[in-house]
Amino acid sequence: MSTTTPSRGRRRAPSRMERAAGKAAALQKPRVILALLLLLALVCVMLLDGYLRAEVGGDQRVRTGAASDDVPDDVLDGGPIVTFRGGRATTVSVPDKTIALTFDDGPNPTWTPQVLAILEKYDVPATFFLVGSMVSRYPGIVRDMVKQGHEVGIHTFTHVDLSYQSDARVRREMEQTQLALAGAAGITTTLFRAPYSSETDAIDNYSWPVYEKLGQDGYTSVFVDTDSDDWKRPGVSKIVRWATPEKDKGASVLFHDAGGERSQTIEALPKYIEEMRAKGYTFTTISGVMEQTNAAAPGAFDGPRLQAAHREATGAVLYEGKALVAAVAVAEWAVPALSVGLMVVGVAVMGRFGMMLVLARRHHRRRNRRRFSWGPTVTRPVSVIVPAYNEKECIANTLDSLAHSTHPIEIIVVDDGSTDGTADIAESLRMPNVRVIRQANAGKPAALNNGVRNASHDIVVMMDGDTVFEPDTVRQLVQPFADPQVGAVAGNAKVGNRTTVIGAWQHIEYVMGFNLDRRMYDLLRCMPTIPGAIGAFRREAVLAVGGMSEDTLAEDTDITIALHRAGWRVVYQEHARAWTEAPGSLKQLWSQRYRWSYGTMQALWKHRKSLTDKGPSGRFGRVGMPLVVLFQIVTPVFAPLIDLFTLYSMIFIDFRAALLAWCAVLGVQLLCAAYAFRLDREKYRYLLMMPLQQLAYRQMMYLVLIHSCVTALTGGRLRWQKLKRTGEVGTPAGAS
Incomplete structure (x- = not known):
């Protein structure tokens, strides 16, 4: 039946509502693209946060026993500050009765502010070698540090051993940290300390090309000649004793304001400052050491006169740095919120x-x-x-x-x-x-x-x-x-x-x-x-x-x-x-x-x-x-x-x-x-x-x-879409 x-024999013409629906549907592609871009932005934020936290690609091996025959003898036997003024490696020693107090691995939101408070109380300047990822996460601490008159240097962006990295990776580590400093405090720096470095006599054939390349780019590499070993947490008295130079010599002294639990460092630092002053020592920055050396021996270095390490960040570097800090701030908020959600x-x-x-x-x-x-x-x-x-x-x-x-x-x-x-x-x-x-x-x-x-x-x-x-x-x-x-x-x-x-x-x-x-x-x-x-x-x-x-x-x-x-x-x-x-x-x-x-x-x-x-x-x-x-x-x-x-x-x-x-x-x-x-x-x-x-x-x-x-x-509408059928689903078993 x-x-x-x-029927009119042909399909009816679309109504005004359907025509409007068709126009709205035509707008969906750019809207979907916008949604995908937002998803991509979130992925980028997560990648940035992961990069900041996990040292992606980092190689934390410490070099031991490598040959050093490519390193000049006067560098191996020289002072803790290595410059390449005029294209030639030159070392600088800290003058007697002088301490260049340095801190590595910061900033840290718990320990660095306490260190800064102690230094401000005793009116002691210091040089902080900062990890770029930490700078971008805690820019306010770096601003306070620079405002207080302290000096900052680069300790790479992800605390990676540069000796085993490509030239591109080395350049990226330095540039990213400079951007972080520019965004945080409006400055760049010429000071550098390599992670896992110690005294100059530990420089080997793997690390020397890195220092040479950075020296050609205008960086001054800073080493250590007196190490407090506070990261070992040996006790306050040992930290003070190990950080004390021998025979009234000057020294580049290493402490840490991050990288672990630093309560012993916080307790030892005031005692160390008091004991050193009681022995007649003065405290200065790395640039202060270099200026003292240049004043004591004019012409000791070929090339222009040594100047303070900080440079004012301007132009694209400043704005890119601010963008980096802002992006990190978003990541610092977004990723934890996302994890809770x-x-x-x-x-x-x-x-x-x-x-x-x-x-x-x-x-x-x-x-x-x-x-x-x-x-x-x-x-x-x-x-x-x-x-x-x-x-x-x-x-x-x-x-x-x-x-x-x-x-x-x-x-x-x-x-x-x-x-x-x-x-x-x-x-x-x-x-x-x-x-x-x-x-x-x-x-x-x-x-x-x-x-x-x-x-x-x-x-x-x-x-x-x-x-x-x-x-x-x-x-x-x-x-x-x-x-x-x-x-x-x-x-x-x-x-x-x-x-x-x-x-x-x-x-x-x-x-x-x-x-x-x-x-x-x-x-x-x-x-x-x-x-x-x-x-x-x-x-x-x-x-x-x-x-x-x-x-x-x-x-x-x-x-x-x-x-x-x-x-x-x-x-x-x-x-x-x-x-x-x-x-x-x-x-x-x-x-x-x-x-x-x-x-x-x-x-x-x-x-x-x-x-x-x-x-x-x-x-x-x-x-x-x-x-x-x-x-x-x-x-x-x-x-x-x-x-x-x-x-x-x-x-x-x-x-x-x-x-x-x-x-x-x-x-x-x-x-x-x-x-x-x-x-x-x-x-x-x-x-x-x-x-x-x-x-x-x-x-x-x-x-x-x-x-x-x-x-x-976005207010779009869809229309029914017919699916293509094959008829492969036949009568179920038992129906015949």
């Missing part, structure tokens, strides 16, 4: 897994106990509505599966303006209980509403044109209507084309979604969606809420929420199974999920007032709406950041701990998936694809959701 709705999200996700397992188990036990019954067996005929638009590959299989139904049905095929002969194929099958209704192309909601209006029975089953039912599907699906409070029933949709990688990934997703999520929502009485592939409704309930709405692209979610708000109960029937053809390519999958997620957001926004609904009809707003928003929108949006933070932790913090944490989460997901497969009596071999699913498929789903969020937040 065929019924034809009048992601910890909350992680706890929520794990809590959801736990809740799903508990509630799914309770749901399974309740539904499968012997005494469970919906009520008197439903035997009356029902109407099955099959909306179809260009389904020539699938429609025959779909109708053939319905022909073997064990429950009495009438089949209404609503051809929504197909151009591939779908309606002709349906009519050519000459099935006695099939009616074909032709209508001008108006969309799936209109096709479903047309089918509901023409249905002969009070229960209507809705399915997609690419789906096949098992013989017992309809009978199982309609049994919950024995309960007069039930207005709609969700069936169990299964992926039929699961032999490919993409199909297997979707198979895992479907099994988990239908056997964990839907069981949980059913038990909580807040089912968010009746799947378009298999769902049953009371005809009177559908008509009472206005039918399938065209307001959203997720008409199934829209009608489900509307039924909740009208006071009807929506349940899940796991034994009613439908086999659907999932998208076979990543492009089609993206298109489908983009529409689903965007349509879900539309439906939730449309029914936002459900949050204030009272009584039993407000249960979805009180329970379901928050759960859907939290676990289907908010959590997935932040989930990529969890993966980024995991990768960040593996690279910059603790690879083993981060990997174990990731494996633990994967283990929990595998446990949930295995239980879902057990409930659905599926083969476990597909779970072997789950680790790869977590690395690839899940990331794509997150990007789809982010894309949908960008579209929603």
